Amino acid sequence: MGKGIVKLGEGNWAVKDGNLLAAKETNGRFKNAEFTVDRGTRASYVGRDGLIKESNLQDVNLVNNGDFSELGSELVTNGDFSTDSDWTLENGAVINNGSVNIIGVGSRFKQDVLTVGKTYKLDYQVVSTNGESFRFQDGVTAFADINQAVGYHTYYFEATGVRVQFQALGDINARIDNVSVKEVDPNDYWTLGTGWEIIDGIAVADGSISGNNYLISTGTDSVVGKTYKVVFTVSDYVAGNVRVRAGQFASDNVNANGTYTQYQVSSSTETVRVQGSSSFEGKIDNISVQEVKIDTPRIDFTDNTDGHLLLEPQSTNLVTYSQQFGGATDYFNNYNQASEVTNNNLAPDGTNTATQIVSTGDGKLQTSSYISLPANTTYTLSFFAKNVDATEVKSRILANGGSGGSNLTSVSYVSQINTSTWTRITHTFTTNSTSQAYILYLSNALNSGGNIQLWGAQLEALPYATSYMPTNGSTVTRDAETCTGAGETADFNSEEGVLYAEIAALANDGTTRRISLSDGSTSNRVSLELDETSNIIKAFISSGGVSQILQYTASDLTQYNKIAIKYKVNDFALWLGGVERDTDTFGSVPIGLNTLEFAQGSGSQKFYGKCKSIRVYKEALSDTDLQNLTS
């Protein structure tokens, strides 16, 4: 059915570099078309596993070998001296009995395997010794400070020559075994300025750093404007300051042992670098720098297993502490005829942060002070609840009306909750006609002795609840989303076609929400609109600024509906639920269709809602096809 389809969703979701991919069929082959998703803040969604998650880190780490533990392959041959081979033996050194024996002054064994300027890790075993001295040398420099006692030892050095050589100094009789030499940071992921070394899997500054002698990662550049999560560990701290810079010149210095997590916004394009003050003496390890990709598209699995694209408007959670209750400064801070049983129960986000309360009378968890709310404004209070053994519990809004106040609304939700899963309770109310103060209750009339669990309170000035916004001491705003710009001229046919969507509105909230195929303007477009009037759906087909408008009143646009707009010269139709709902037999077709977006064509009148599927066909489908498509 149809050819040259561009389609999105239908259970097949893909995200690349934070953008949403639609699949487009060109010449019978599928390739990807990217929607650009833009949202200035983080946002939450329900993942495929049913847990609440936040748009979050991009997996890519700008730093390679951040734990400094990467070693090259073994450079020494026959390091266990299992055969009498590969080593050059001089002045009495012999290989026998599975080790090498150096006997007498100048006795030595060697292999030439090093590269000048590289740093190496040397491992060796002193099997036995008569106590006389020996040394290790690379052919140029002698490293006399190596451990000469019986046992296994490790030594790091920067090669000035190419040789691995052990040589007796005194009248020695010693046996050496298990010699191993591996290059440190073999892929050169770090450039070491003066004063820096990589020793034993840690970067070490010896206090001799001067000027811009950074420890520089050779990994990926930071990008101006992007936010990065920077994590690193400082140990064996002695003196000075050190910081890890991800393109932010003024990142915070630290001057004590510990593991640090910082968020930095890059203001310069550069690779990650560790910057110590001239006196810094200490060690740094486990450096991780990951982009915080906040505007990733949200595929939400709240009410289906195939997932839907969730696009929401700007909203603010007015509850200042959404996950902790009962403390003096908490938003819901008053247990009235109730008490907290535990506050570490498994929550909808997988953390142990849910609170269980028990009723000792009316079982109230409420704001202790009255909250001033403007008049004639619709709010939605939402929270997650789980039953333990309660037989009754209500959510309540109490207006300040003198003695005891008067109920604005009170809603029993015990029938909505169960003991095995979390349920999001939503309580929408409109304030009185005069400015007034209110007490909000997450729990009221909880039967005495009854237990419930609560988590994630949210109060928004909207007639519906949007995705959860956690708070911890302030109100929090989630930015509005846009999803724009998929496709190009070759993907669409301006002369005829079909725009199809399976979508649900977030609410009948008096706003205009559109999905459009257009030339980037409203002059030439095929636009699907959820109207500001409840349950009205409109189709706009505009050509050179002249529009044909089709319209239908659906039963409920907050439920998923399959909707299609067919366009062809003098042949326009609006289909919904397998039925042709409106037609127009006069009009021209748009010119230059080249983009598909969740907006009206010019980027405004954004679509906020849930989308399971989008399809754009390059031909006007038959009535039978449209009936099947929208049924």
Next chain:
Amino acid sequence: MNKIGKYEFDSLEQAESKINALGTSTDEDGNTYPTHSHCVVKLGYIVLEQGEYNEEGEETKAPVLSDKYHLDVLWKGLEPIDAEAEVLSYIEPNDWADNRIGIDGNGVHSFMGLDYQLYKF
């Protein structure tokens, strides 16, 4: 580059005038909508000291409100003042900087997942 600014105005009207100057348009149904993409949050006359109420819910001490009208704005896609500078810097359009204030921490409001101290001008 995205930046966060905190602002105070003498009145709601002054704040709304400033917001509208960022750009609005009207669709064919007569609905007005912003043509900019910045995230503007009206905090209003914020509470400086909470009010007090007795057990009957009667106000015993009125809350103390700021005499300034407050906005938080997440500015999106700002261009640097000098793109060639080693350290790039930014400024809001339309003289919004005249009403900008600075605070410690995040204050009474924050944008989800964004630290004001990291994103401030």
